[in-house]
Amino acid sequence: MTKPPRKIAIAEPDLSGNEEKYIVECVRTGWISSKGKFVNQFEEKFAEYIGVKHAIAVSSGTAALHLALAALDIQPGDEVIMPTFTMIACANAAKYLGAKPVLVDSEISTWNIDPNKIEEKITKKTKAIMVVHIYGHPADMDPIIKIAKKYNLYVVEDAAEAHGAEYKGKKVGGIGDVGCFSFYANKIITTGEGGMVTTNDDEIAEKVRKLRDQGYNPSLRKWLVHDIVGYNYRLTNLQAAIGLAQLERIEVFINRHRENAHYYNSLLKDIPGITLPPEMPWAKNVYWMYTCLINEEITGVTRDEVIQMLETYGIDSRATFLPIHMQPPYKNYYSQEKYPIAEMLGKRGINLPSGNTLTKIEIEYIVDILKELLIKNDIA
Numbered sequence: 201m202t203k204p205p206r207k208i209a210i211a212e213p214d215l216s217g218n219e220e221k222y223i224v225e226c227v228r229t230g231w232i233s234s235k236g237k238f239v240n241q242f243e244e245k246f247a248e249y250i251g252v253k254h255a256i257a258v259s260s261g262t263a264a265l266h267l268a269l270a271a272l273d274i275q276p277g278d279e280v281i282m283p284t285f286t287m288i289a290c291a292n293a294a295k296y297l298g299a300k301p302v303l304v305d306s307e308i309s310t311w312n313i314d315p316n317k318i319e320e321k322i323t324k325k326t327k328a329i330m331v332v333h334i335y336g337h338p339a340d341m342d343p344i345i346k347i348a349k350k351y352n353l354y355v356v357e358d359a360a361e362a363h364g365a366e367y368k369g370k371k372v373g374g375i376g377d378v379g380c381f382s383f384y385a386n387k388i389i390t391t392g393e394g395g396m397v398t399t400n401d402d403e404i405a406e407k408v409r410k411l412r413d414q415g416y417n418p419s420l421r422k423w424l425v426h427d428i429v430g431y432n433y434r435l436t437n438l439q440a441a442i443g444l445a446q447l448e449r450i451e452v453f454i455n456r457h458r459e460n461a462h463y464y465n466s467l468l469k470d471i472p473g474i475t476l477p478p479e480m481p482w483a484k485n486v487y488w489m490y491t492c493l494i495n496e497e498i499t500g501v502t503r504d505e506v507i508q509m510l511e512t513y514g515i516d517s518r519a520t521f522l523p524i525h526m527q528p529p530y531k532n533y534y535s536q537e538k539y540p541i542a543e544m545l546g547k548r549g550i551n552l553p554s555g556n557t558l559t560k561i562e563i564e565y566i567v568d569i570l571k572e573l574l575i576k577n578d579i580a
């Protein structure tokens with residue numbers, strides 16, 4: 201087994217399109233802050249791509265979640281329902297507004313929020329359901345929208361990991377009231393750091409734009425007069441320049457992620473104790489991170505041991521999310537609550553290298569090493 205010539209990163213951006221050209225244009229023209237044509241173009245093209253009326257570029261996926269909830273007027277004491285198996289930014293966004301994250305376990309078939317366990321968590325204080333399309337697989341939206349309608353709740357879609365993923369032929373981020381995306385460097389498309397809020401609702405869009413920009417209301421044309429307390433969550437023209445170039449090739453990246461995932465699946469499917477990532481018949485999974493589960497009772501090797509061993513072979517991998525109810529800032533609030541599926545996903549899940557530059561040869565190398573470790577149980 202020959203070692204690949206470089207370390208295999210968990211995810212690496214592919215910046216080989218128009219990124220450099222557009223960045224050079226920003227530098228030469230001096231448009232490097234949040235004003236400039238690339239911000240507008242990136243927003244317009246992103247809205248078109250997702251199939252929504254409005255896309256508002258912001259400084260991160262976390263900022264997108266915060267602004268989405270703020271624009272829905274989530275107040276201190278309100279409750280926001282969300283899966284516990286997600287990134288901590290989801291809970292933090294609610295906390296920033298003094299709201300309470302109310303947690304729900306995952307369903308085993310999609311690893312996303314279990315629609316059958318939402319209704320029991322609804323109280324008079326519930327204002328919104330935050331759905332997360334984890335690792336690029338859409339959540340089961342129909343039953344969730346139905347519950348939201350029944351109880352008059354907003355639906356926020358966290359699509360930070362799911363650019364271009366589809367639920368019954370419709371792109372995620374355009375199904376609920378508001379969608380939120382991240383463009384961190386390991387995402388399917390990147391701006392380095394960055395995010396986007398998507399919506400079909402004119403009022404929500406206007407509020408997000410205002411909150412992004414210190415509460416400034418451009419229609420009043422009163423310079424330095426601010427309508428409300430807002431934030432500086434603007435994306436720069438430099439970042440949007442990269443984002444626009446990335447968006448031009450989004451389908452190439454998605455196809456790469458899907459082809460690589462299918463290749464991993466074909467090579468890993470016969471290893472006892474490995475569960476492959478889901479793809480429901482109604483879903484287009486974009487496999488942001490190729491994630492599988494390692495059942496240590498069958499393999500004799502834990503997920504954490506596998507991560508350590510892969511590292512010694514120059515392969516970068518990651519543990520799946522530690523559920524929110526087990527995170528240090530939150531665990532005391534949820535100490536009486538149990539979420540067995542989320543805990544299992546957090547304990548057994550491993551993200552294998554999944555970036556836009558990953559090659560078939562690298563996948564073969566990774567799988568050969570995994571077979572060594574898991575089938576021979578050779579973990580000396």
Ligand SMILES: Cc1ncc(COP(=O)(O)O)c(C=O)c1O
Nearest residue numbers: 260261262287289360382383384
């Ligand atoms: C599900 C989810 N939500 C939100 C975020 C936050 O995005 P950002 O890192 O751009 O703030 C991430 C980041 O990876 C994420 O995975």
